[in-house]
Amino acid sequence: MTAARYCSLTQAPAPAFAPGLAAERRAALAGGRRMWVNGTVLHYCFLDGEADGSVIPVPGTGQTRWVPWAGAEEQRDVVRECFREWQELGIGVRFTEVDDRSEAELRIGFQWGDGSWSAVGREALRCGAHDRTTNFGWDLTAPGERATALHQIGHLLGMLHEHQSPHAGLHWDDEAVYAELAGPPHHWSRDRAHHTVLRTLDPDEANGAVWDPQSIMQFAVPPGLVLEPEQYRGGVHPPGTLSPADKEFVLRWYPPPDPPRPSALVPFRSAPLGLGPGDQADFRIDPPETRDYTVGTFGDGDTVVVLFEERDGEPRYLAGRDDGGTPDNASIAARLVKGRRYYVRVRLYSAWGSGGTAVMCW
Template identity: 30%
Template sequence: MLKKCLIVMALAIAVSSCKKDSDVELQNEQKLSMDAELRASLPGNLNQMGANGAPLKVCVDKFTNSRPIILGEDDDDVSGRGVAVRGTKWPNGKTLRVYFINGGQIVRDNVMKFARRWANHANLHFVVTQNKAESDIRVGFKVNGDWGHWSWIGTDANEHKGEQTMNFGDLDRNSSDYDYGYYVLHEFGHAIGLGHEHLSPLANINWDKPAVYQYYMGPPNNWTRAQVNSNIFDKYKPREVRNTAYDTNSIMHYWIPNEFTTDNFSVDENAYLSDKDKIFIKRIYPG
């Protein structure tokens, strides 16, 4: 009798396992189908996918209440390119302590490896801490199902003690180095005080606004019209930032397909620090 019960239980477990595997396969097939439909629905080159096969995503601005201030007297002669949001610079030479809310060790190690590429050109240091209370930057991966990529800018993180200050929506242990470069360098650029390059006061992009609204107000972003305005069109005011010449190669620049502009202007997606990024951040945090 006991043997018969064990056989029945084993069969039940096997059936349950097969059902779960089938459900997962079905969900994956449905996801691929949805991705294909999404790609097909986008006009022209807008159906291009990111390096990991997911729909291209962009970082969302986190709004700051910092009072704009000048970074310092020695910063007036910055010769590199870039945009640094005033009032959000960390003390020069600071060691920034990074706390991970979740994520496996491989993912954490990869994030730190790419974050430290900024430290190769700036007088800053990044270390991991297990103490959330003492941390400066608090990183999460898809926390509460958040697929977005974002970071508070520089010292604005101090206004959110104990809270998450950075999110990566689709990085995992299988993500490529290109994906890590694309997302981590950009978000840690924000974390050390840099704003979006396409919002530079010196950027004169001739946007095709209806096309931009159509794209970003649809999936996967689903932004409101106001969010499109703030993230794409509303340039920083000169008094809000420290900036020099506009750099389309900056890691802090959005990807712009030519369908988004009226004069065929475009900016390719990028996963590397530009030469001007390196020069600019060294001037902001001199060693």
């Protein structure tokens, strides 16, 4: 049996879609609801303050102890290098390290023994301001463990586990999987093992239309856990690097930024979107006066709308709204300040009515 360590991805609540939602709308939402809008700058920080940690039980004593989330500099360096590797693909999402957690959408801890896990894509925004969005639970400098950091960043970009793809066609020996993961170093329950390994994703959730056994999101599987296909009875052995399909996935969702400046969104003047499914439109707002504004969409479409404020030359996330799967339109209320610049990014999941869609600031 192997001592391989697996990502213990947390289980996110299933989206609550309206009853009777058309299949094409559900499919578009399943594939896109976890993804960031392109052009987002994701700020990350390493948690190391005195209050950054967890109270955990001491087995067999009835007592607890405090475990800090701080990580050694050599551990942080591995994570920094892996952020750079994803960034250097030329994707339209950027990563910037900050010291202030209040400025960070991504907050990284190193609690040994708590497993390695991450929020998936925009789920990170639902984590509390003092909570981790990512944890590394073992030594990233050990041989082969750099892949753990690449894997967790893949989750942060919206990728799911590749071995759970419906296109994999893997026939597991379920009881062998449960037994393997019930022992050290995981000690997982059957529910956790099922959620993280055996559960099959919906086709619209999968990272790609075919299974990629070389993906950084594919677990290394030891012999004896897969019954079929026969060639994988000896295990699945991904190289621990970004595969061509991994790169294609992120570049499809986050293409390199388009050099032209975003169109101006003038108060009380609607701007037609003219988007196809998965497309995005970007706008800038230069407020003529300081006051409370509302930015919102109109029309029969499922959209996500995100508002950013430009600070020190880069967009900072202010607020976002997602109307996917509802009869409503997304709107954001915010106080905009004259002399500052703001950006509005709108991505369309799908248009489900006969009319067009538009965005307006008022």
